[in-house]
Amino acid sequence: xxxxxxxxxxxxxxxxxxxxxxxxxxxxxxxxxxxxxxxxxxxxxxxxxxxxxxxxxxxxxxxxxxxxxxxxxxxxxxxxxxxxxxxxxxxxxxxxxxxxxxxxxxxxxxxxxxxxxxxxxxxxxxxxxxxxxxxx
Numbered sequence: 001x002x003x004x005x006x007x008x009x010x011x012x013x014x015x016x017x018x019x020x021x022x023x024x025x026x027x028x029x030x031x032x033x034x035x036x037x038x039x040x041x042x043x044x045x046x047x048x049x050x051x052x053x054x055x056x057x058x059x060x061x062x063x064x065x066x067x068x069x070x071x072x073x074x075x076x077x078x079x080x081x082x083x084x085x086x087x088x089x090x091x092x093x094x095x096x097x098x099x100x101x102x103x104x105x106x107x108x109x110x111x112x113x114x115x116x117x118x119x120x121x122x123x124x125x126x127x128x129x130x131x132x133x134x135x136x
Contacts, residue, residue, distance in 0.1 A: 022100045023120060024053040026093030028086045029107040033064075036107040040072065043105070046116035048074075055097050057089040 025047060029036045036058070047054045057078045058065050065079035078092055086106065094102050103119050105111065112118075 022053075023050075023103065023116075024055060024097035024099035024101070025103045025105060025116065025119075026090060026097055027054065027056045027105050027107060028089035028093065029056055029058040029060075030084075030086060030089070031107045033068075036068075038110050039105070039107045040075075042110045042113070043116070044075070046111070046113065050116050050120055052116055052120070053097065053099065055093045057093040057096070059084040059089060 025043060027036075027039060027043065029039075036056075040056070043054060046052070053076065055076045055078065056068070056072070057080055058068055059080045059082050060068075061082060062079060065077060069077045076096060078096055080089055080092060084092075090104050093104075101119075103116075
């Protein structure tokens with residue numbers, strides 16, 4: 001493990017390569033398609049730039065989920081029951097993401113243009129709760 005917390009993975013030969021942990025963003029979606037599209041517009045360029053996988057878990061009808069898949073090539077879209085809770089959607093997404101680090105967001109949040117890069121650097125955005133912050 002390096003000082004920055006990354007694991008050193010051996011490469012072919014005698015040299016060693018330090019690689020960052022894999023990051024995935026799971027987007028739980030229960031709101032309107034327009035809200036989802038706005039959220040995706042803020043996240044997709046960031047994920048593509050940073051080689052971060054994006055998993056959308058959508059609580060909607062099978063036809064609506066199929067349309068979302070057709071409209072968003074390159075994004076993993078998981079369908080769930082229209083009555084699924086955000087907690088259920090996040091759980092499904094975390095299982096599907098199978099990454100070292102999973103960031104969670106919802107479709108009612110348009111993310112800052114640097115959100116993904118800050119996640120990769122291990123930094124929070126101002127006024128954004130972190131793992132040790134209480135919500136009380």
